[in-house]
Amino acid sequence: DTGVSQDPRHKITKRGQNVTFRCDPISEHNRLYWYRQTLGQGPEFLTYFQNEAQLEKSRLLSDRFSAERPKGSFSTLEIQRTEQGDSAMYLCASSAAGSGANVLTFGAGSRLTVL
Amino acid sequence: SQKIEQNSEALNIQEGKTATLTCNYTNYSPAYLQWYRQDPGRGPVFLLLIRENEKEKRKERLKVTFDTTLKQSLFHITASQPADSATYLCARLGSNDYKLSFGAGTTVTVRA
Numbered sequence: 001d002t003g004v005s006q007d008p009r010h011k012i013t014k015r016g017q018n019v020t021f022r023c024d025p026i027s028e029h030n031r032l033y034w035y036r037q038t039l040g041q042g043p044e045f046l047t048y049f050q051n052e053a054q055l056e057k058s059r060l061l062s063d064r065f066s067a068e069r070p071k072g073s074f075s076t077l078e079i080q081r082t083e084q085g086d087s088a089m090y091l092c093a094s095s096a097a098g099s100g101a102n103v104l105t106f107g108a109g110s111r112l113t114v115l
Numbered sequence: 116s117q118k119i120e121q122n123s124e125a126l127n128i129q130e131g132k133t134a135t136l137t138c139n140y141t142n143y144s145p146a147y148l149q150w151y152r153q154d155p156g157r158g159p160v161f162l163l164l165i166r167e168n169e170k171e172k173r174k175e176r177l178k179v180t181f182d183t184t185l186k187q188s189l190f191h192i193t194a195s196q197p198a199d200s201a202t203y204l205c206a207r208l209g210s211n212d213y214k215l216s217f218g219a220g221t222t223v224t225v226r227a
Binding site: 004031033035040041042043044045048050055056091093101102103104105106107108109111 | 157159208
């Protein structure tokens with residue numbers, strides 16, 4: 001297992017298009033998180049899965065955003081009708097449930113640029 | 116709401132010196148404070164964590180302290196090296212929480 005993988009690493013799209021990001025977590029980890037990070041800021045929580053169940057969504061996640069984790073393995077984050085304000089780094093992280101400290105292992109991120 | 120704040124100014128230090136970064140939180144004391152390193156264009160990487168009942172933790176040249184009275188954690192990089200240049204993020208986790216809340220990070224540059 002090589003850690004958390006994210007694809008694509010970079011995506012440039014025109015405003016109004018839909019984009020989808022994929023995350024493959026560490027296989028033993030049943031918790032999966034999506035964060036968004038803009039320049040000069042720390043990661044902001046978007047949503048959280050335990051296995052296949054999406055247990056929390058941030059208010060940052062508008063109706064244009066949807067995340068899934070079918071079968072509790074990989075996850076996808078889709079943004080519909082992209083806006084320039086969606087330009088950011090989208091980070092996926094995973095952790096093992098039962099670990100009190102909940103240390104996150106992050107992927108390298110998917111950088112979105114909306115023109 | 117619970118907030119976490121880091122000294123936002125970039126830190127420029129000479130190689131060999133100690134870098135000290137500050138992380139302040141409001142409201143309730145987190146069960147854990149975690150520190151991550153982030154290089155440009157990469158995801159954060161976990162470095163150290165400290166529990167609310169611990170005063171200090173060390174790992175090689177890194178040291179973290181936790182002062183629940185001051186609601187503050189300090190992160191020290193001793194004998195700093197140019198390879199330590201990065202952004203360092205502080206994150207809090209509550210006792211009944213499962214998600215980390217991050218500060219904005221402090222960018223450290225170590226000059227040779």
